[in-house]
Amino acid sequence: xxxxAPRMTQPTQMxxxxxxxxxLRELHGIGFCEATGLASGxxxxxxxxxxxxxxxxxRWEEPAVHVDEKRPRRRYYRLTEDGAxxxxxxxxxxxxxxxxxxxxxxxxxx
Numbered sequence: 001x002x003x004x005a006p007r008m009t010q011p012t013q014m015x016x017x018x019x020x021x022x023x024l025r026e027l028h029g030i031g032f033c034e035a036t037g038l039a040s041g042x043x044x045x046x047x048x049x050x051x052x053x054x055x056x057x058x059r060w061e062e063p064a065v066h067v068d069e070k071r072p073r074r075r076y077y078r079l080t081e082d083g084a085x086x087x088x089x090x091x092x093x094x095x096x097x098x099x100x101x102x103x104x105x106x107x108x109x110x
């Protein structure tokens with residue numbers, strides 16, 4: 001597990017909030033697009049970065065499922081246990097920075 005954290009852009013925060021809302025739920029990429037309103041070209045790179053950091057794990061659905069439904073195969077993502085903790089800390093930290101009045105200096109530990 002890497003100690004690095006992703007840049008906490010608004011899209012990254014939206015994806016993480018979607019994951020945190022139901023941490024045990026698996027969601028496929030288009031499900032993130034629908035939940036966040038973000039385009040797939042924004043969502044998939046975020047998911048790849050989060051998975052690369054070890055915050056997410058993914059799995060491909062069984063071929064029989066998508067073949068029977070006559071659609072492309074889906075890749076499902078969910079938070080790892082450590083990823084859920086890191087995501088919550090990162091979101092809390094991003095929320096704190098956003099609420100601090102502009103022009104006010106950061107204090108030690110903030």
